[in-house]
Amino acid sequence: xxxxxxxxxxxxxxxxxxxxxxxxxxxxxxxxxxxxxxxxxxxxxxxxxxxxxxxxxxxxxxxxxxxxxxxxxxxxxxxxxxxxxxxxxxxxxxxxxxxxxxxxx
Numbered sequence: 374x375x376x377x378x379x380x381x382x383x384x385x386x387x388x389x390x391x392x393x394x395x396x397x398x399x400x401x402x403x404x405x406x407x408x409x410x411x412x413x414x415x416x417x418x419x420x421x422x423x424x425x426x427x428x429x430x431x432x433x434x435x436x437x438x439x440x441x442x443x444x445x446x447x448x449x450x451x452x453x454x455x456x457x458x459x460x461x462x463x464x465x466x467x468x469x470x471x472x473x474x475x476x477x478x
Contacts, residue, residue: 390446395422397474402431405469437470438462
């Protein structure tokens with residue numbers, strides 16, 4: 374009714390987490406590869422939310438780009454980073470990234 378739709382709890386949580394991560398300064402970003410070790414895919418950058426998209430910007434280029442509503446976020450127990458799992462719009466593949474960030478507060 375009136376063009377409003379209810380958001381699922383999962384989508385609300387994803388948006389809340391993306392908002393929390395927005396603007397975090399990245400020390401480095403690693404990608405978890407299947408049957409291989411993690412590799413560093415970028416250094417010095419930021420986590421950015423722009424419109425409906427979530428971006429990982431590091432090493433002066435976009436490393437990862439996905440839709441917020443389709444991306445899973447979880448913080449590391451140390452609270453010094455986050456695990457980001459989603460369909461990358463740049464590569465067209467499902468990717469798992471671990472972004473380690475600094476606390477500039």
